[in-house]
Amino acid sequence: MAALDLRAELDSLVLQLLGDLEELEGKRTVLNARVEEGWLSLAKARYAMGAKSVGPLQYASHMEPQVCLHASEAQEGLQKFKVVRAGVHAPEEVGPREAGLRRRKGPTKTPEPESSEAPQDPLNWFGILVPHSLRQAQASFRDGVLEAKKRKCFLERVIQCVVSPAAEQEAEDESCLEDWAAAVPAETSAKAI
Amino acid sequence: MAGRGKLIAVIGDEDTVTGFLLGGIGELNKNRHPNFLVVEKDTTINEIEDTFRSLGSLPGRVVEANPNQRDPPLWDEIDSRQFLNRDDIGIILINQYIAEMVRHALDAHQQSIPAVLEIPSKEHPYDAAKDSILRRARGMFTAEDLR
Numbered sequence: 259m260a261a262l263d264l265r266a267e268l269d270s271l272v273l274q275l276l277g278d279l280e281e282l283e284g285k286r287t288v289l290n291a292r293v294e295e296g297w298l299s300l301a302k303a304r305y306a307m308g309a310k311s312v313g314p315l316q317y318a319s320h321m322e323p324q325v326c327l328h329a330s331e332a333q334e335g336l337q338k339f340k341v342v343r344a345g346v347h348a349p350e351e352v353g354p355r356e357a358g359l360r361r362r363k364g365p366t367k368t369p370e371p372e373s374s375e376a377p378q379d380p381l382n383w384f385g386i387l388v389p390h391s392l393r394q395a396q397a398s399f400r401d402g403v404l405e406a407k408k409r410k411c412f413l414e415r416v417i418q419c420v421v422s423p424a425a426e427q428e429a430e431d432e433s434c435l436e437d438w439a440a441a442v443p444a445e446t447s448a449k450a451i
Numbered sequence: 452m453a454g455r456g457k458l459i460a461v462i463g464d465e466d467t468v469t470g471f472l473l474g475g476i477g478e479l480n481k482n483r484h485p486n487f488l489v490v491e492k493d494t495t496i497n498e499i500e501d502t503f504r505s506l507g508s509l510p511g512r513v514v515e516a517n518p519n520q521r522d523p524p525l526w527d528e529i530d531s532r533q534f535l536n537r538d539d540i541g542i543i544l545i546n547q548y549i550a551e552m553v554r555h556a557l558d559a560h561q562q563s564i565p566a567v568l569e570i571p572s573k574e575h576p577y578d579a580a581k582d583s584i585l586r587r588a589r590g591m592f593t594a595e596d597l598r
């Protein structure tokens with residue numbers, strides 16, 4: 259009876275695995291499409307700005323992530339991930355605002371220049387006025403990041419499906435092996451007598 | 452770090468890394484430890500493997516020239532660069548052709564976090580037959596693919 263229950267559970271896990279694999283394949287297709295759109299837009303931007311104008315030479319010396327993953331425990335021990343994007347930039351005030359404050363109220367504690375809550379937009383690495391194709395590339399890769407997160411959730415379920423049935427089968431095999439190993443000496447001693 | 456959430460790391464060619472950094476996943480902190488690696492023509496397989504290994508918290512198998520000679524600051528530097536050793540990375544995006552170079556390291560990574568997602572590159576389209584996870588899933592039904 260226990261064996262039948264185990265087989266039924268394995269069957270349901272296999273069906274779940276196949277369903278998750280199908281969803282994973284769909285998400286993968288979308289992710290690949292977004293990434294390919296991004297490459298095309300990057301190529302257009304490179305054509306407009308110059309071959310060396312879009313590349314690692316333009317990376318900032320200090321980067322803060324605009325996208326983070328927040329994990330929470332979901333059902334069946336799975337991790338649930340949520341993509342959190344950094345806050346929207348507050349419009350920068352241009353002008354000697356701090357100097358004015360200082361004149362009115364005397365020396366005040368100047369705010370730290372790196373304490374801004376919203377990280378810098380990576381588009382600014384490539385200049386002030388960037389071509390539209392570069393913005394399109396950024397949008398494509400941002401969508402790609404979201405798809406990667408969705409794909410990751412399915413991937414985790416697939417991994418759990420792949421690992422847990424194999425582990426259960428191994429445990430069942432080991433218990434059968436132990437029973438057989440315990441039975442063999444008893445038979446041997448019985449035959450010797 | 453725990454309150455901020457986990458990062459998305461990327462190991463890929465120039466366009467892939469530039470694109471995802473444009474998407475806002477890049478981090479380069481004051482200690483100069485990035486969560487990305489641009490793989491170029493002169494990037495060695497050891498460097499890729501070294502950067503990738505710690506992301507999955509594999510036991511220390513860092514490739515070194517002289518295992519008897521440990522330089523603590525250098526080891527700290529290597530450990531910090533290795534993605535699998537960092538507990539603040541949730542997903543690793545890697546071009547599939549680069550994943551093929553370090554396939555043994557990927558196959559040894561059994562944990563779900565950080566998850567390794569293989570993505571295509573411009574010159575190498577995605578091949579589901581080479582994906583580690585899908586191969587393992589297929590291995591449940593085909594003995595020759597089972598590892």
